[in-house]
Amino acid sequence: MDTTTKRGYTASKEQLLNRLARVEGQVRGITRMVEEDRYCIDVLTQISAIQAALEKIALGLVDGHLRVCMRGDGGAQVDPDEQVDELMGAVGRLVS
Amino acid sequence: MDTTTKRGYTASKEQLLNRLARVEGQVRGITRMVEEDRYCIDVLTQISAIQAALEKIALGLVDGHLRVCMRGDGGAQVDPDEQVDELMGAVGRLVS
Amino acid sequence: MDTTTKRGYTASKEQLLNRLARVEGQVRGITRMVEEDRYCIDVLTQISAIQAALEKIALGLVDGHLRVCMRGDGGAQVDPDEQVDELMGAVGRLVS
Amino acid sequence: MDTTTKRGYTASKEQLLNRLARVEGQVRGITRMVEEDRYCIDVLTQISAIQAALEKIALGLVDGHLRVCMRGDGGAQVDPDEQVDELMGAVGRLVS
Numbered sequence: 001m002d003t004t005t006k007r008g009y010t011a012s013k014e015q016l017l018n019r020l021a022r023v024e025g026q027v028r029g030i031t032r033m034v035e036e037d038r039y040c041i042d043v044l045t046q047i048s049a050i051q052a053a054l055e056k057i058a059l060g061l062v063d064g065h066l067r068v069c070m071r072g073d074g075g076a077q078v079d080p081d082e083q084v085d086e087l088m089g090a091v092g093r094l095v096s
Numbered sequence: 097m098d099t100t101t102k103r104g105y106t107a108s109k110e111q112l113l114n115r116l117a118r119v120e121g122q123v124r125g126i127t128r129m130v131e132e133d134r135y136c137i138d139v140l141t142q143i144s145a146i147q148a149a150l151e152k153i154a155l156g157l158v159d160g161h162l163r164v165c166m167r168g169d170g171g172a173q174v175d176p177d178e179q180v181d182e183l184m185g186a187v188g189r190l191v192s
Numbered sequence: 193m194d195t196t197t198k199r200g201y202t203a204s205k206e207q208l209l210n211r212l213a214r215v216e217g218q219v220r221g222i223t224r225m226v227e228e229d230r231y232c233i234d235v236l237t238q239i240s241a242i243q244a245a246l247e248k249i250a251l252g253l254v255d256g257h258l259r260v261c262m263r264g265d266g267g268a269q270v271d272p273d274e275q276v277d278e279l280m281g282a283v284g285r286l287v288s
Numbered sequence: 289m290d291t292t293t294k295r296g297y298t299a300s301k302e303q304l305l306n307r308l309a310r311v312e313g314q315v316r317g318i319t320r321m322v323e324e325d326r327y328c329i330d331v332l333t334q335i336s337a338i339q340a341a342l343e344k345i346a347l348g349l350v351d352g353h354l355r356v357c358m359r360g361d362g363g364a365q366v367d368p369d370e371q372v373d374e375l376m377g378a379v380g381r382l383v384s
Contacts, residue, residue, distance in 0.1 A: 027116060048186070216312060
């Protein structure tokens with residue numbers, strides 16, 4: 001990355017990487033549960049936990065991205081309408 | 097597991113494990129994107145892809161579990177009302 | 193309806209109708225907010241409240257339907273696999 | 289409303305009111321279905337249709353609000369960080 005480009009998650013990159021590592025571990029945990037023929041409902045509970053973790057990560061990314069956009073930090077000459085189109089595409093995918 | 101116990105995913109266990117392996121790879125892919133300071137919106141798109149994959153896995157688990165319950169395969173003397181309570185707990189966590 | 197046919201919501205029909213009446217009132221409330229040019233975020237908060245109410249209603253319907261299916265009350269000769277297909281279609285639409 | 293205040297939905301207010309009128313009609317339609325003891329799955333399908341309609345309305349409101357915020361139209365002296373906090377609260381409620 002161009003060292004002047006700032007991402008919405010730059011300030012919290014370590015925290016984000018930790019959360020992703022935890023999600024990866026959770027997915028491996030589910031694989032282990034399936035290998036051990038664990039009860040469906042218990043597997044489902046763990047999947048819901050991952051979904052909640054991913055949702056939190058995604059909302060954090062939207063939050064950080066929005067702050068960069070609103071301050072115009074993300075590289076100056078971006079058209080605001082294009083930024084909104086792009087962000088709404090992402091939010092629409094999260095919501096559905 | 098008791099070899100006579102049948103899980104809702106027993107018949108499609110290989111497919112389920114493959115899907116989980118793919119999700120694990122997708123999570124690692126996102127970690128790489130963050131390490132490379134990739135654009136927030138692109139990271140979000142990948143998170144939505146994982147969420148869609150997990151949702152599909154979860155619905156497959158509910159489907160298989162339901163079939164086992166409806167046929168009474170999952171170990172005979174289970175109370176149907178308890179089965180519904182348990183399954184609705186899982187569905188409620190998926191929906192919210 | 194054939195008086196012998198039992199729906200999953202038959203026992204709680206009054207409660208269900210009350211909840212639907214409340215949702216209808218909530219939708220009218222949002223219409224009023226928009227007519228009065230109220231703040232976007234406040235309108236969104238009310239929409240989320242309706243979504244939560246509808247989700248609760250939907251989960252209640254799934255719950256009641258499942259209990260009828262599991263007990264085989266809903267008219268005898270139904271194929272369990274068809275019942276699961278049908279119900280999973282409905283659950284899939286709720287989840288996404 | 290102060291005639292100079294612009295909401296994110298001001299330009300599409302008629303369309304928004306039409307959509308809300310349609311949702312209100314859909315809720316009444318579900319009430320009728322329940323009164324007529326219609327099949328659970330058909331009621332659930334209609335609820336999912338309302339949820340999709342509300343989601344579309346909500347995303348339209350977020351979209352319009354964001355455009356007003358990004359252009360700084362919504363009344364000048366608003367703190368961008370407060371705007372993001374407020375909007376993320378709304379998006380978080382939609383997503384969950």
